[in-house]
Amino acid sequence: MPPESDAVLDQPTAVTAGSGAVHETLRLCLGYALLVLLCLGISVLAVAMRALLPRALSKRWGRRLAAASFRGYLRLLALMGACRFDLEALDVLREGPAVIIAPNHPSLLDAVMILSRLPDATCIMKAEIVNSVFFGAGARLVGYIRNTPLRTMVQLSVADLRQGSSLLLFPEGTRTRKFPVGRVQGTTGLISKHAGAPVQTVFIETDSAFLGKGWSLLWTPKMPVTYRVRLGKRFEPAGDTADFTAELERYFESELQRSRPLSSIAPAPPA
Secondary structure: OOHHHHHHHHHHHHHHHHHHHHHHHHHHHHHHHHHHHHHHHHHHHHHHHHHHOOHHHHHHHHHHHHHHHHHHHHHHHHHOOOEEEEOHHHHHHOOOOOOEEEEOOOOOOHHHHHHHHOOOOEEEEOHHHHOOOOOHHHHHHHOOEEOOOHHHHHHHHHHHHHOOOOEEOOOOOOOOOOOOOOOOOOHHHHHHHHHOOOEEEEEEEEOOOOOOOOOOOOOOOOOOEEEEEEEEEEEOOOOOHHHHHHHHHHHHHHHHHHOOOOOOOOOOOOO
């Protein structure tokens, strides 16, 4: 067969690959646009709910609104073919006693995934997010807690746990810098000790570095990105904070290295 025919036969593969990359970029942009619209919508409703409803009622309804919105957003990402989610393991925590939910933190989507299944949970967030114009109204409506100052954060977290709300707290304090898990901070043990609350470990496994630490919003991952959440050991309330923190870090390292049906060690981002 002449070389010209070979070139013609090779063309569809190149075109298909290029078309796939374009579709992935379009899905990425659409996903970002939907998130912006979601946050704006929640912010507008948050202002109205805080003005019209008693604080306790607006907080409770606001959390359910946030959970329903997050579920809808994740469903749209799945329908677009951008992501796959397996989050059913979290459902058993919905009707259980108040616990500190302590996951690893490979991605910016982690809190969205967990809170989408737990409508009555609260979350510790970075102060700049709670104070921001874009996210602040919604975060304040649902009673999410700033991570500074430390004493106030601990007091508010203990109060929420004693009132029956589970608390989402990432033990690393930020997205994972060094896989499989970064340095665990003492905050989890400190709150557990003062609230007398058990700590439920959660493992988020993914096959992509998408939205991890150092990931640029301009990078397009290979889609669909897969996420799976599974429950780990539930620790009794902390006694000695330092010992508890060291034990929790050892457990995360051991578990994430031992069992990886999906990679919990995020691959290198695209060039």
